[in-house]
Amino acid sequence: MKKxxxxxxxxxxxxxxxxxxxxxxxxxxxxxxxEPAVEEPAEEEPAAAGVDLDAADIAASxxxxxTLYIAGLQWSALVGWNPYASTNNNAMGVSAGxxxxxxIWETPYMYNMINGEEIPLLADGDYTWNxxxxxxxxxxxxxxxxxxxxxxxxDDVAYTWAxxxxxxxxxxxxxxxxxxxxxxxxxxxxxxxxxxxADGNAVNPLLVKAYISSEYVVQKxxxxxxxxxxxxxxxALKEDPAEDFVASGPYTKFYNDDQKVVFVRDDNYxxxxxxxxxxxxxxxxxxxxxxxxxxxGFLALKAGEVDVSQQFNANVQDLWLVDGLPISTWMDxxxxxxxxSLPTAYYNLKSFGLDNVAVRKAIAMAVDYxxxxxxxxxxQSPTFAQVPRSVMNPTxxxxxLYDQAAVADLQWVGSDIEGANALLDEAGIVDSDGDGWRDxxxxxxxxxxxxxxGWSDWQAAMEIVAAAGEExxxxxxxxxxxxxxxxxxxxxxxxxxxxxxxxxxxGAGPTQPWGRVRQIMSSEFAGTQGNWNGNWGGYVNPxxxxxxxxxxATADQARLxxxxxxxxxxYLTDIPSFSLMYRPDQFYTVNETVWTNxxxxxxxxxxxxxxxxxxxxxxxxxxxxxxx
Amino acid sequence: xxxxxxxMAVFSNCQSIGGAALKGYLKYFGGKLIWFxxxxxxxxxxxxxxxxxxxxxPVAIITQRVVQxxxxxxxIQKVYEEYATLFGTNRPMHEQFFLYVRNLFQxxxxxxxxxxxxxxxxxxxxxxxxxxxxxxxAILVGWMIGxxxxxxxxxxxxxxxKVLLPASIFLSNLPAFGMAVILLVIFGxxxxxxxxxxxxxxxxxxxxSWDFIKSVILHYQLPFWSIVTIAIGGQAIGMRSMSIYxxxxxxxxxxxxxxxxxxxxxxxxxRNAMLPQITGLALSIGTMVGGALVAETIFSYPGLGSxxxxxxxxxxxxxxxxATLLITLMVLVTTFLIEILYGVIDPRIxxxxxx
Numbered sequence: 002m003k004k005x006x007x008x009x010x011x012x013x014x015x016x017x018x019x020x021x022x023x024x025x026x027x028x029x030x031x032x033x034x035x036e037p038a039v040e041e042p043a044e045e046e047p048a049a050a051g052v053d054l055d056a057a058d059i060a061a062s063x064x065x066x067x068t069l070y071i072a073g074l075q076w077s078a079l080v081g082w083n084p085y086a087s088t089n090n091n092a093m094g095v096s097a098g099x100x101x102x103x104x105i106w107e108t109p110y111m112y113n114m115i116n117g118e119e120i121p122l123l124a125d126g127d128y129t130w131n132x133x134x135x136x137x138x139x140x141x142x143x144x145x146x147x148x149x150x151x152x153x154x155x156d157d158v159a160y161t162w163a164x165x166x167x168x169x170x171x172x173x174x175x176x177x178x179x180x181x182x183x184x185x186x187x188x189x190x191x192x193x194x195x196x197x198x199a200d201g202n203a204v205n206p207l208l209v210k211a212y213i214s215s216e217y218v219v220q221k222x223x224x225x226x227x228x229x230x231x232x233x234x235x236x237a238l239k240e241d242p243a244e245d246f247v248a249s250g251p252y253t254k255f256y257n258d259d260q261k262v263v264f265v266r267d268d269n270y271x272x273x274x275x276x277x278x279x280x281x282x283x284x285x286x287x288x289x290x291x292x293x294x295x296x297x298g299f300l301a302l303k304a305g306e307v308d309v310s311q312q313f314n315a316n317v318q319d320l321w322l323v324d325g326l327p328i329s330t331w332m333d334x335x336x337x338x339x340x341x342s343l344p345t346a347y348y349n350l351k352s353f354g355l356d357n358v359a360v361r362k363a364i365a366m367a368v369d370y371x372x373x374x375x376x377x378x379x380x381q382s383p384t385f386a387q388v389p390r391s392v393m394n395p396t397x398x399x400x401x402l403y404d405q406a407a408v409a410d411l412q413w414v415g416s417d418i419e420g421a422n423a424l425l426d427e428a429g430i431v432d433s434d435g436d437g438w439r440d441x442x443x444x445x446x447x448x449x450x451x452x453x454x455g456w457s458d459w460q461a462a463m464e465i466v467a468a469a470g471e472e473x474x475x476x477x478x479x480x481x482x483x484x485x486x487x488x489x490x491x492x493x494x495x496x497x498x499x500x501x502x503x504x505x506x507x508g509a510g511p512t513q514p515w516g517r518v519r520q521i522m523s524s525e526f527a528g529t530q531g532n533w534n535g536n537w538g539g540y541v542n543p544x545x546x547x548x549x550x551x552x553x554a555t556a557d558q559a560r561l562x563x564x565x566x567x568x569x570x571x572y573l574t575d576i577p578s579f580s581l582m583y584r585p586d587q588f589y590t591v592n593e594t595v596w597t598n599x600x601x602x603x604x605x606x607x608x609x610x611x612x613x614x615x616x617x618x619x620x621x622x623x624x625x626x627x628x629x
Numbered sequence: 630x631x632x633x634x635x636x637m638a639v640f641s642n643c644q645s646i647g648g649a650a651l652k653g654y655l656k657y658f659g660g661k662l663i664w665f666x667x668x669x670x671x672x673x674x675x676x677x678x679x680x681x682x683x684x685x686x687p688v689a690i691i692t693q694r695v696v697q698x699x700x701x702x703x704x705i706q707k708v709y710e711e712y713a714t715l716f717g718t719n720r721p722m723h724e725q726f727f728l729y730v731r732n733l734f735q736x737x738x739x740x741x742x743x744x745x746x747x748x749x750x751x752x753x754x755x756x757x758x759x760x761x762x763x764x765x766x767a768i769l770v771g772w773m774i775g776x777x778x779x780x781x782x783x784x785x786x787x788x789x790x791k792v793l794l795p796a797s798i799f800l801s802n803l804p805a806f807g808m809a810v811i812l813l814v815i816f817g818x819x820x821x822x823x824x825x826x827x828x829x830x831x832x833x834x835x836x837x838s839w840d841f842i843k844s845v846i847l848h849y850q851l852p853f854w855s856i857v858t859i860a861i862g863g864q865a866i867g868m869r870s871m872s873i874y875x876x877x878x879x880x881x882x883x884x885x886x887x888x889x890x891x892x893x894x895x896x897x898x899x900r901n902a903m904l905p906q907i908t909g910l911a912l913s914i915g916t917m918v919g920g921a922l923v924a925e926t927i928f929s930y931p932g933l934g935s936x937x938x939x940x941x942x943x944x945x946x947x948x949x950x951x952a953t954l955l956i957t958l959m960v961l962v963t964t965f966l967i968e969i970l971y972g973v974i975d976p977r978i979x980x981x982x983x984x
Contacts, residue, residue: 062830062832062833062834062840063832063833063834065832068832070831077743077744077939078744078747078752078755080744080745080746080747081746086746087694088691088694088745088746090744169707169711171708174704174707174708175704177704178703178704236711236715240745240746242746256834258755258835259755259756259759259931260827260828260829260929260931261827261831263834288831288832290826290827290831290929291929292826292929293826293925293926293927293928293929293930293935294926294929297825297826297927297928297929300817300818300825300826301825301826301831304825306831306832483685483942484690484942485683485684485685485686485687485690485942485943485944486684486685488685488689488690488693489684489685489686489689492689530706531689531692531705531706531709533692533693533705534705
């Protein structure tokens with residue numbers, strides 16, 4: 002009897018196991034159900050994006066030696082292709098800005114963050130300013146074509162601007178205060194006219210210049226079709242996923258779902274003309290798997306399933322030194338990448354005692370930056386001894402813009418407990434009640450140091466700031482709210498909840514380092530609500546405002562250096578905030594299992610390490626070679 | 630003696646289908662339905678209100694994403710206001726609620742904030758299939774294997790029980806997270822038997838082909854077994870205790886005295902022991918939509934768990950409300966069905982409720 006029961010129960014187990022191994026079949030239904038999505042672009046492509054494909058061309062798997070896998074950009078499903086919308090979440094394809102992402106849509110110029118150059122893309126040759134610096138003129142390349150075979154014209158550029166303004170897109174709203182009009186003089190010639198101030202000068206020539214390398218050119222005919230479809234309604238226009246887009250770039254859509262995004266090369270791309278690249282980009286497909294988190298992307302990089310990784314990989318050198326993998330970075334040695342931004346701790350000047358410059362300076366001097374850089378950044382940042390602190394990022398172009406010797410006395414390197422204590426003692430800020438903490442007028446100096454929860458490198462930095470406080474008798478406790486909460490508090494100019502809090506800084510771009518000086522110190526942002534711009538601590542100094550106003554209109558290099566040096570001097574004297582490390586604009590780790598000849602610091606090509614998609618970094622796609 | 634009574638009640642359930650019984654059953658059913666509706670209404674209200682009480686501002690999150698690189702302060706404010714109007718977050722809460730209800734009755738779950746302008750229904754549609762295909766078989770298989778092993782442990786005892794019980798306790802106490810990471814490291818990273826992420830090959834495009842199906846099956850294994858192994862332990866422990874309890878019950882001894890065949894007694898025993906296990910099964914099926922988060926996150930497996938997590942982090946109200954509504958409905962429907970089923974399996978419950 003017992004045996005029989007055991008037999009029956011065993012049968013049940015076997016049955017369960019069988020069921021388990023059969024179940025994936027149910028799983029298959031889902032993607033199979035989605036198959037029309039694969040065919041759909043194939044059917045649309047010839048008409049819309051000019052790529053000659055049919056369903057039979059779509060292999061079940063992408064040929065590895067024709068596909069470049071990128072990671073660290075796209076973290077959830079792609080939503081659309083609309084260049085007028087900024088909510089597409091099309092991270093691999095659509096991202097306007099300082100180094101605009103140009104595989105699909107193109108800008109007149111490509112920004113090169115290494116040397117600050119603007120290299121013509123749709124534009125033919127350099128742009129010119131008029132003498133009054135109120136107008137920029139450039140021409141469009143004869144060869145430039147849309148994916149439907151029609152030429153890119155000056156009219157397209159003008160109509161794109163008009164659309165941006167009319168429908169209040171991010172570009173229209175963002176540049177509307179600085180650009181009056183964009184006009185087509187003839188089919189090839191574009192004039193960008195600046196908004197003028199009361200004296201007849203451009204409000205901000207830097208931002209006028211930035212527009213032509215930061216914002217896309219969209220086809221007029223396609224835009225008109227889009228407007229019609231949207232009923233000329235701004236919200237509907239920006240909500241349209243624009244699946245039928247016509248663009249000018251080398252890639253177009255191929256496949257996307259919740260797990261990946263794949264672009265395919267447009268083999269009719271105009272850029273193979275000798276006036277541009279002279280060839281097509283090497284990989285036929287650009288693919289981006291959507292990983293759940295950094296760790297999944299890291300495992301895939303190690304497994305050779307990712308070629309270009311835009312992720313922070315801690316101790317990245319272990320990948321080649323310890324694991325012996327064919328993986329490399331921009332540079333072989335620390336800091337491994339090209340750092341361009343300055344994650345910064347802002348002092349809330351409304352907090353008791355932080356309005357005192359001695360307190361601000363003492364805390365900033367006492368912080369152990371070397372430990373932050375070694376631990377939080379695993380040395381993927383130069384130290385403040387290597388690149389002394391200023392408002393400049395570590396790129397050579399920006400470093401050349403100020404007189405280092407003039408401010409050398411002000412550039413602290415950190416861990417100076419003795420100096421900080423002496424400074425506080427001298428200022429009469431002592432522990433008068435013997436509780437172990439310094440006080441001013443009997444009130445203890447006590448602060449919180451805040452950054453979003455889960456931003457581990459920032460959290461590590463805040464811990465080190467807190468430790469520095471303890472060394473100099475200032476109580477600093479750390480606080481890590483969720484990002485959702487954090488970002489509603491620190492953008493409020495009146496907030497008193499956070500005393501010392503971390504915010505990123507501008508990286509490299511056509512308006513830098515002016516943009517960063519403005520971000521860190523301009524009083525126009527002090528005390529404002531919904532402030533995503535800068536000066537979150539509420540610092541006010543009329544002299545720095547004058548400097549910020551003067552720089553964009555200054556063409557004379559010597560004068561520029563004077564102004565930037567003075568700005569740095571003010572920054573290092575008043576210390577409204579202090580940067581904790583340097584950080585790359587984009588992280589850049591490449592795997593040479595399949596592809597090689599990636600851009601690198603020492604290859605003399607001057608292609609910036611921006612994941613082979615952003616600004617002039619896209620030149621890297623034309624030089625890739627298969628590993629023999 | 631109580632046990633004997635309980636056992637006897639089950640003996641007699643098959644005789645209870647009569648006219649009066651049917652009326653009692655309808656009353657029982659009606660009562661359940663009313664409670665079901667009341668719970669649904671409250672859950673619906675809470676689903677709407679609770680996400681909106683979270684500290685933070687979803688429009689600010691979107692604005693931050695949109696305005697990167699923008700320097701004009703008034704421009705940024707304009708973008709913020711545009712989205713606040715679009716999502717209706719600047720309206721009073723009750724207006725938002727009525728709008729939500731109206732849309733819901735039109736079958737419109739709204740537009741996601743975090744994946745704007747993608748409709749919530751579209752997001753649910755694309756991830757629900759994966760979650761169901763992963764979770765439902767995993768829960769069922771885990772439940773079946775667990776219960777079978779538990780019953781075996783109770784019945785066979787000896788060495789089987791000595792190995793199984795500690796193993797089950799060990800497994801059931803391991804956090805799901807730990808099990809997933811162990812499987813990932815051993816079978817994915819070290820042995821390289823299975824892929825470490827995704828629902829199908831990183832180099833594949835979904836297509837009805839043998840290669841693709843093979844890839845899906847391969848990617849299915851680690852997340853599947855990480856759920857099953859955890860489930861087995863808990864179920865086995867529960868089933869083992871219940872079975873031992875029932876095997877020693879008075880009615881079993883009584884039945885043996887009466888000379889009823891061993892096989893028939895075992896049938897009764899397991900039927901009684903199964904009751905709490907069925908409730909457990911119903912609840913796991915009801916909550917499975919949100920339950921695969923760990924497997925989905927560790928293995929980058931597509932599905933609803935990670936969608937909900939992203940929605941919560943991004944304060945995506947429509948997405949959170951829709952997902953919680955779905956979970957609420959599934960829990961309510963499964964518990965309702967189980968309650969009804971109980972009325973059939975175990976007449977005591979119906980009797981107790983209608984008395």
